[in-house]
Amino acid sequence: MSLGDELRYLRAFHGGGNLMEIEDEIGLKPGTLRYMEQRYRCVGEDDEVLAKIAAYYDVPLGTLQYHRERYRKAISAYLQQAMEAETTARFELRTGETLAGRVRWWDLGAFGLESEGGGPLTVVQRHAVLDWQGQ
Amino acid sequence: MPEDLRTIRDRKGMSVNQLASRSGISIATLIQYEKGEQEIHPGDLRRLAKMLYVDEWDINPRSSPPPRKERPAKPPRPKKEPPKEKKPPPRSPPARNTQIVHLLALAARFDVDRAALEAEIGKPLEELTQKEARYWNGRFMRRMAEEQPPKRAIDRKRAYLPEGVDGFELAYLQEQQEAGIPLHFTLFDGQTFEGVVVGFSPYQITIREPGGNEITLNKLALAYYRKAGDAAGGAA
Numbered sequence: 001m002s003l004g005d006e007l008r009y010l011r012a013f014h015g016g017g018n019l020m021e022i023e024d025e026i027g028l029k030p031g032t033l034r035y036m037e038q039r040y041r042c043v044g045e046d047d048e049v050l051a052k053i054a055a056y057y058d059v060p061l062g063t064l065q066y067h068r069e070r071y072r073k074a075i076s077a078y079l080q081q082a083m084e085a086e087t088t089a090r091f092e093l094r095t096g097e098t099l100a101g102r103v104r105w106w107d108l109g110a111f112g113l114e115s116e117g118g119g120p121l122t123v124v125q126r127h128a129v130l131d132w133q134g135q
Numbered sequence: 136m137p138e139d140l141r142t143i144r145d146r147k148g149m150s151v152n153q154l155a156s157r158s159g160i161s162i163a164t165l166i167q168y169e170k171g172e173q174e175i176h177p178g179d180l181r182r183l184a185k186m187l188y189v190d191e192w193d194i195n196p197r198s199s200p201p202p203r204k205e206r207p208a209k210p211p212r213p214k215k216e217p218p219k220e221k222k223p224p225p226r227s228p229p230a231r232n233t234q235i236v237h238l239l240a241l242a243a244r245f246d247v248d249r250a251a252l253e254a255e256i257g258k259p260l261e262e263l264t265q266k267e268a269r270y271w272n273g274r275f276m277r278r279m280a281e282e283q284p285p286k287r288a289i290d291r292k293r294a295y296l297p298e299g300v301d302g303f304e305l306a307y308l309q310e311q312q313e314a315g316i317p318l319h320f321t322l323f324d325g326q327t328f329e330g331v332v333v334g335f336s337p338y339q340i341t342i343r344e345p346g347g348n349e350i351t352l353n354k355l356a357l358a359y360y361r362k363a364g365d366a367a368g369g370a371a
Contacts (some may be wrong), residue, residue: 009323012355094323095358103304107336109354112303120365124309128323128358 001074001094003045004037010057011037019024026052031105040072071130078132079106088116091124092131099124138161139198141169143187157334157341158182171198178313185333206368230268238268241275308335317363318342322356329363 001009011017019034026033028049036045045068047061054061082089083103090100091113099122104112106126113122144154151169155162160179166172174197175183184191238260242252253259256271263271311318312332320328320342328350330342341351 008355012353047218062361093358095321097358099359107303110304112307119308120361123304123360124359125354125357127355 001067001127001130002070002072003064003067004039004072006064007033007037007053009127010059015058020088022056026056028052040076042061072120072126075126075129075132079103079111089113090133093124093128094130137193137195139169139171139195140165141198141201143189144169145196147187149187153253154183156184156336156339158186159305159335169198169201171200173197182334197232222358227264227266230260230263230265234265234268234272235263238272238275241272241279244279245275246314305335305337307338308332311362317345317358319363319365320360321358322352323358324356328352 003103004131011019019037020030023030023033026126032049047065050064050068051061052132053065074125078089081087086102088100089103090098092098099113101113101115104114104121109127110123110125111115113124114120115122143239144151151162151165154160155165158179160163160182164173164179168175168179175194180191180194180196184194239249239252242248247255249260256263256267310337315331317329317331320340322328328342328344330344330348332340332352333343333349336342338354339351340354340357341349343349
């Protein structure tokens with residue numbers, strides 16, 4: 001799960017507040033949070049900003065740093081590589097489950113994971129993926 | 136007796152936005168359907184009928200065009216007063232120093248020095264007005280543009296980025312909705328729901344459970360879904 005998805009998730013769990021109001025309350029420049037929630041690349045949200053956000057949402061700074069390293073472009077690259085090479089991809093989900101299979105398609109919000117041997121297709125939401133690894 | 140889409144939608148108290156969101160049909164397409172500019176696609180007709188809780192044959196596939204609103208008659212225009220005598224246009228002020236500097240720089244690009252430039256213009260640069268300076272600057276700029284070799288068109292193909300679209304998932308949902316296949320949804324917190332898809336948007340999926348209840352699931356809360364009855368394929 002990317003930092004952006006984690007922030008969307010945290011905001012939803014904290015009542016789905018208005019981004020501008022939260023930025024104002026935390027003391028961030030207008031647009032910072034919106035940008036962080038939407039961006040695809042890891043372009044270095046600094047620890048000072050992350051610390052302020054972590055304090056606001058009452059989560060450890062390490063959690064946000066963990067998600068910062070798993071940015072959306074990184075999972076896109078992994079999905080594309082796994083799809084082209086037809087290798088088994090393995091995903092740890094936020095539910096605690098691990099799903100494995102062949103990536104059949106992927107897009108903006110989800111990917112289709114077919115279990116080994118042409119089994120049923122599972123549509124996994126990208127924001128539900130905590131971590132991933134190839135085999 | 137089939138009725139126009141707009142008539143039914145109005146009666147149901149639904150806005151175009153709401154109908155678009157629930158049916159997964161774009162606003163632009165809905166407007167075209169309502170104006171009768173386009174016949175409703177059979178697939179869309181089914182979805183619209185579901186969303187509006189009517190039968191397919193209750194909707195007129197091609198709506199009649201909306202009546203043209205009659206404009207109220209315009210009040211007569213007041214008679215124009217006879218035109219006043221025109222004043223002579225004000226004389227343009229003397230050229231700014233920056234205009235002269237720019238003009239000299241442009242002329243120098245063509246190896247034209249100040250004396251030659253003044254000879255071409257027909258008067259000393261100090262006597263130029265702003266309007267004249269603009270004209271001469273423009274003339275040199277056009278000459279520069281004409282004499283520069285044309286830029287090569289950049290032959291660059293944009294990379295196809297699937298993350299620019301959400302087409303695959305929406306196509307999958309559309310397929311399942313049309314086939315009426317029940318799906319099994321698992322949420323972040325472990326809750327599960329099962330039902331047939333009755334509508335979806337990029338952010339939400341509405342399903343009808345076997346008992347008839349309709350539930351809208353926020354995609355942010357979803358972890359994954361698959362066809363109901365399929366074994367937990369891929370779970371390790």
